Amino acid sequence: MPKYNYPIKRKPFEQRKISTSNRGMLFEELINETNDQYIKRDIAIIYKKPIPIQIVNVDYPSRSMAKIEEAYYKTPSTTDYNGVYKGYYIDFDAKQCNSTTSFPLTNVHNHQILHLNRIERHGGIGFLLLYFNKLGEIYLLPNKELNEFVERANEGGRKSISIDEIRESCIPIKESFPIRIPYLDAVDILIERKARN
């Protein structure tokens, strides 16, 4: 849950560094900017879903006004981003990773793996975007390859993907401007692969 904190009154920076709460913030912002550009240029219609919130108490100070006075973050049941590109349903989650040596699979929730597999089964394109912030490297990890690593972990193998494996099995994305994280270039490669199979 803390992952989805998006307080306007932020905690002091020192406190923020301790928790994992805001670790994903910068990458998320870059992806949101990217999606804005994609919409503006009429390339794709992809949005971040709103953060799911459990509302407990609402006050109505006036007829047309509702003030939420008690609410809690809920665990999302799916991924954070979805939309349409070249007629394809696109569905992904963004993961920022502090490690320089591997991506821990504990960062991916079981329900997200289940969701991405469902998406692929129904003809959509599912993937993860990985951001190694200390290496400055960004990758698209296709659902197919993600599943192979998840299976290895489930069979008692390592619970992470080494950076060498990432570099081998993922599609690299170069940070750019004004389309900050041009991940649809990597999706184009996935679409080509789909067409070949």
Add this chain to the structure above:
Amino acid sequence: MPKYNYPIKRKPFEQRKISTSNRGMLFEELINETNDQYIKRDIAIIYKKPIPIQIVNVDYPSRSMAKIEEAYYKTPSTTDYNGVYKGYYIDFDAKQCNSTTSFPLTNVHNHQILHLNRIERHGGIGFLLLYFNKLGEIYLLPNKELNEFVERANEGGRKSISIDEIRESCIPIKESFPIRIPYLDAVDILIERKARN
């Protein structure tokens, strides 16, 4: 905004009847049940997006706990539902209508019309689901037909769609069980039309 109220502590029924706040609730619940069934039967992966909320103040009673103490409903920039079916990107909004004679176009926000047009341009399938609760009639209004009525209104014509026009230009949906609002049957007809053009 009041449209998106989803308080757990509901207002007394008398008050609720005055406002339009909960007018859409029952239809929404039926669609959510329908989507649950579609997912369970592995027919389609379609979800309602969370209600977008502007968080103003969060308290942290403990390290792992975040309590939202002040927040407000935001106007959604898109539609309420999206997902994937037979490889198609599906995007729609659900509108409940108390009138027995027409569907007022004021129920559809400009940004929703813009959004649905973008979706169609990128190969997705966009539409509205209309529920005339007093008539017990449900329709899928395809984006193409919606645009014709919106254009007529913009050119000074009537600002609503008469029930006769609805019956003529929409695809009817019959309430059912356990798939309560089997709207994908109507989407199949849209897909056939798409294939023919």
